[in-house]
Amino acid sequence: MKIRSSLPEDFETIFSFLxxxxxxxxxxxxxxxxxxxxEDEVGEAKAVVGYEQNGNEALLRSLVVAPTIYSQHxxxxxxxxxxxxxxxxxxxxxxLTRQNVVQDLFLLLGFQQTDxxxxxxxxxxxxxxxxxxxxxxxxxxxxxxxxKLSTN
Numbered sequence: 316m317k318i319r320s321s322l323p324e325d326f327e328t329i330f331s332f333l334x335x336x337x338x339x340x341x342x343x344x345x346x347x348x349x350x351x352x353x354e355d356e357v358g359e360a361k362a363v364v365g366y367e368q369n370g371n372e373a374l375l376r377s378l379v380v381a382p383t384i385y386s387q388h389x390x391x392x393x394x395x396x397x398x399x400x401x402x403x404x405x406x407x408x409x410x411l412t413r414q415n416v417v418q419d420l421f422l423l424l425g426f427q428q429t430d431x432x433x434x435x436x437x438x439x440x441x442x443x444x445x446x447x448x449x450x451x452x453x454x455x456x457x458x459x460x461x462x463k464l465s466t467n
Contacts, residue, residue: 321350369437
């Protein structure tokens with residue numbers, strides 16, 4: 316398995332992968348280079364996760380995993396994504412979810428549930444946040460990342 320940042324030529328694959336999972340692809344064309352892809356040995360996408368960035372904060376979005384992926388690969392994929400975001404000087408990562416399975420996975424990775432009122436304005440201004448937070452039973456999670464320049 317290989318984890319990498321998306322390239323402009325990956326957009327069609329990402330768009331198709333997300334569409335097959337029934338996720339909205341609205342606004343994704345502008346974010347096409349803000350994805351990480353988990354590929355198998357032959358280069359076929361098995362998981363994708365997107366993110367929007369504003370300053371040193373990011374909002375994860377559009378996580379799709381092929382049903383053939385083992386949970387340990389999923390954990391390694393997300394740990395690698397968080398490491399790559401940290402390398403890009405991201406200090407806080409947020410996500411919105413309604414799914415209990417995903418919720419447990421992110422708790423395992425050190426995310427903590429947070430109130431909408433505690434979310435930064437940078438994140439609240441993002442279109443994905445504004446659209447998703449309106450849905451019923453949406454939970455907000457946040458994780459602080461430690462960058463090489465962090466002093467805490």
